[in-house]
Amino acid sequence: MHTLNLGILAHVDAGKTSLTERLLHAAGVIDEIGSVDDGNTQTDSLALERERGITIKSAVVSFALDDLTVNLIDTPGHPDFIAEVERVLSVLDGAVLVISAVEGVQAQTRVLMRTLRRLRIPTLIFVNKVDRGGAREEPLLRSIAERLTPAVIAMGPVVGPGHPDARCTPYTGADADFADRLTELLADHDDALLAAYVERPAPLPYSRLRAELAVQTGQALVHPVFFGSAVTGAGVDALTSGIRELLPASKGDADGPVSGTVFKVERGPGGEKIAYVRVFSGTVRIRDRLPFGRGDGSASGREDGCASGREDGCGGGRASGRGAGKVTAISVFDRGSAVRGAAVGAGRIAKLWGLGGIRVGDPVGVPDTARPGQWFAPPTLESVVVPCAPASRGELHFALARLAEQDPLINLRQDDIRKEVSVSLYGEVQKEVIQATLADEFGIDVTFRETTTICLERPNRSGAAYEVIDQHPNPFLATVGLRIDPGPVGSGIEYRLEVELGSMPFSLMRAVEETVGETLRQGIHGWQVADCTVTLTHSGYWPRQSHSHAVFDKSMSSTAGDFRNLTPLVLMSALKQAGTTVYEPMHRFRLELPADLLGPLLPVLAQLRAVPGTPVPHGAACVLEGEIPAARVHALQQRLPALTRGEGLLESCFDSYRAVVGTPPDRPRTDRDPLNRKEYLLHTVRRIAGRGETH
Structure with a gap:
């Protein structure tokens, strides 16, 4: 089969x-x-x-x-x-x-x-x-x-x-007539077919056309x-x-190395994770230990310019990088139902149990590095989720984390300062569904604050900063130097080294790289920083040591915590030197309306900061295309019926980001604010004293 x-x-x-x-x-x-x-x-x-x-x-x-x-x-x-x-x-x-x-x-x-x-x-x-x-x-x-x-x-x-x-x-x-139309269409992509069509006086055999249609459709x-x-x-x-x-059937080598993709995650009746996996090559069997995740540990961004991973790192059950789990059960889809089986081979789709830390989008087995990760626009809206009962804040965070397992793009953003959680959204219907799901599945009634637009920041130029171990004003046992350079639009975040990889232990190198990705989730104005290259230019540490005949003393030895605490200060200092511009999401719109109503509509579009193109007449109607800020699309939808006698048809979808004109909007920070060194150090020292440092 x-x-x-x-x-x-x-x-x-x-x-x-x-x-x-x-x-x-x-x-x-x-x-x-x-x-x-x-x-x-x-x-x-x-x-x-x-x-x-x-x-x-x-x-x-x-x-x-x-x-x-x-x-x-x-x-x-x-x-x-x-x-x-x-x-x-x-x-x-x-x-x-x-x-x-x-x-x-x-x-x-x-x-x-x-x-x-x-x-x-x-x-x-x-x-x-x-x-x-x-x-x-x-x-x-x-x-x-x-x-x-x-x-x-x-x-x-x-x-x-x-x-x-x-x-x-x-x-x-x-x-x-159909054979002629089919021949002309197929000949556009096949020179041999075109030559045969031109040279032969008789029509081409229909069997050949049908075979070529299958090839070109495939x-x-x-x-x-x-x-x-x-x-x-x-x-x-x-x-x-x-x-x-x-349509072409699946291909893949069932005897090759295991490689697949998780496209859906759900929870079973007992709360266990169930991963829906498409297997591209190899065979997965029960009791196999299956690696999953990307495992590069980089701060590289998605194609939309956002850093990989959610903003608070919760809900996935696993830190960034590779994980592994033992497959405890397999169900393969067959004739209308999912049937338990002992294995699933290349080309098939199956449900896998036992992979506790797995997330939507994870590769399983050997990652396919050639497979892109983001094709549609990212969510451009966000809203704060407010529990109706303040005592259920903890339960709400747990429930939202569960929802984020199934849809990572809701991108939980935890604000510990204000004790709030916000989610990223594509629209108001999604907000209603989240609200209903929280009530039905978790028994939590919530409301939402006003929906706001998600902007992003891009560096204006290059900026660099460094701080040296044991030199004022650096209170941490770490040397970190970072340079940030603008990157091409859509390039995400790239992390590079100008120091020797062996100049520090890997755990310390990893701490800097991971913290760079986390820090850039909030730029100078509080928005995600996108499309840039961050380079580690300086590094240094004190090796693990202790007093004579004593146990390890972290007061005289560098730890990963030193680098995690220093990196935000250095990176934000470099970013401040570079400066950033805030960009807002823009929608491409297409508007059909009676031609006689175009004049009254244009001032309204100007009020909404839309940039219309040249109208194209279609008899008594006309078509107008252009750009409009994502934040203004809903207002245009509401006003359109009255402006067009109910005859206006509006289509819109995300197009790109455009620099904000005038005063850029700020988003409240949810971190310890490394832009304010005094407050940052005060909170950091208090945190270290209260919780202890981690390696």
């Missing part, structure tokens, strides 16, 4: 969960098709998902197509849960992108398709809801070609779109489009055939 790990992706309400139900029913996995509205679908298993009628967490279900086992992963469609989609993308062999025949190409559709193409994931497009009033065929195909990719071809016509009895019949080799060069209805089943057989024939 071959295996295909297939993702179902869509903008919210396009019908992807209904399509999942239809595919399972067609494969004989379920006897009755569930309904999202009735809350009885296979993949929306959470009570909150059934209650709200939306997918919140990705879910895996398996079915068979002849000799092919399909592990189908249903993903959330709402943009607030894009992090779930991102984790799934790393384990897919292919995807089906669902588009509503009524609503058409929407903002999230464009974001998803752009990412699928960038990652070269073979993708079929399924246009759903052809039985609904207002369903379109040719206009929607043109929209797909214009707004998603021109490399598309419809695999069959729709008879009677917009009616409950709409039918979808696949084209065959007897359809000369290379993500072209994207077949299927029309149908998940509710009536129209067109689903053709889609199923396309999945079986056009």
Whole structure:
């Protein structure tokens, strides 16, 4: 049996969960098709998902197509849960992108398709809801070609779109016009096919075209489009055939070294961690001791310029670096259920028990360094979570840490000074889901403070500082010198050495490197520092020693604590010398509205600090694209109906960061503030005296 790990992706309400139900029913996995509205679908298993009628967490279900086992992963469609989609993308062999025949190409559709193409994931497009009033065929195909990719071809016509009895019949080799369109599309990517097409007077054999379509679809060069209805089943057989024939099955050496990726973590009834793992190579067996995590210990940032790891380091159950655990149980997905097994091989997806410290996104076995880690924008909003009962603060922190295991991008930020915890967010719906989850699963009622925008800081120029052991004003038994240099946009944080690696014990070197990453989570204005290189330029220590015939004396020997305490002072001094600029997240917007209302709208856009482009007329309507601060998108959404007689359509998604004009916003610090040396040393000395120093 071959295996295909297939993702179902869509903008919210396009019908992807209904399509999942239809595919399972067609494969004989379920006897009755569930309904999202009735809350009885296979993949929306959470009570909150059934209650709200939306997918919140990705879910895996398996079915068979002849000799092919399909592990189908249903993903959330709402943009607030894009992090779930991102984790799934790393384990897919292919995807089906669902588009509503009524609503058409929407903002999230464009974001998803752009990412699928960038990652070269073979993708079929399924246009759903052809039985609904207002369903379109040719206009929607043109929209797909214009707004998603021109490399598309419809695999069959729709008879009677917009009616409950709409039918979808696949084209065959007897359809000369279809064969010509297919030949022209495929010839764009195949010179031999182009030459044969030009030189031969007779049409090319349809079998050759179909074989080449499978090759180019598997290379993500072209994207077949299927029309149908998940509710009536129209067109689903053709889609199923396309999945079986056009998408490539998993590859991997079952006898090679173990290598895989964790794309989901959940807790079992007894509180045990269960890791969902895609195995790319090798075979994992029960009782195997399986390493996981990245283990480079670097302060390198993600592709969004944020330092790796959460801001408070809690909730993951493991410090940064490699961990290991003994696999105690394995479940492999097979024909609609997860079946206990003794092993799982390359190409399969399985649930693993026994890996207590594992986190979402961890590689298992041999890390795949070529696999990127961040494809969508990071969360750009944050809010403080406030327990309704002040006595439940400790329970709240524990509960949020558990949620962070499943979604690390909520990025807990612990403020010990104000006794507060904030979370990063994609939107207001995510906030509502967190609130409901805390109440339902942990019995904690919470409210949220006002949602604010997450900015970042970038260094303006180079800055350097150092402090020498046993020289005033350095009170720590450590020598640390650091230089910070600006890096390219999107480069994250890179850590380098200008000292010999053996000039200090590894534990002391590691203490400096880890503290650099932690310190840069709050820059001069309190925001994450991004896109820079930090270089260790000076190092020195006092070796472990003691008085004659006495035990070890840390007052005359350097410890890791000395370096952890000194590094923030040196680094922030260098950063202050370099200076920083605060950048705010910007959204790219696309606005469709009646042309006669453009004039009154432009002053409102100016008030919201939006930067519109040149309007493009479309008959009596016009399309306006531009940039707007992420913090102002919600205000535009609220005002748009009144400004456009309810006819305005707004799409927006994260685009980039732009320097803040005017006074930069400050975020309250949650650390001991190394920018204030006197206060920092006062708190640090008190902390050392009260808790003791750690190595």
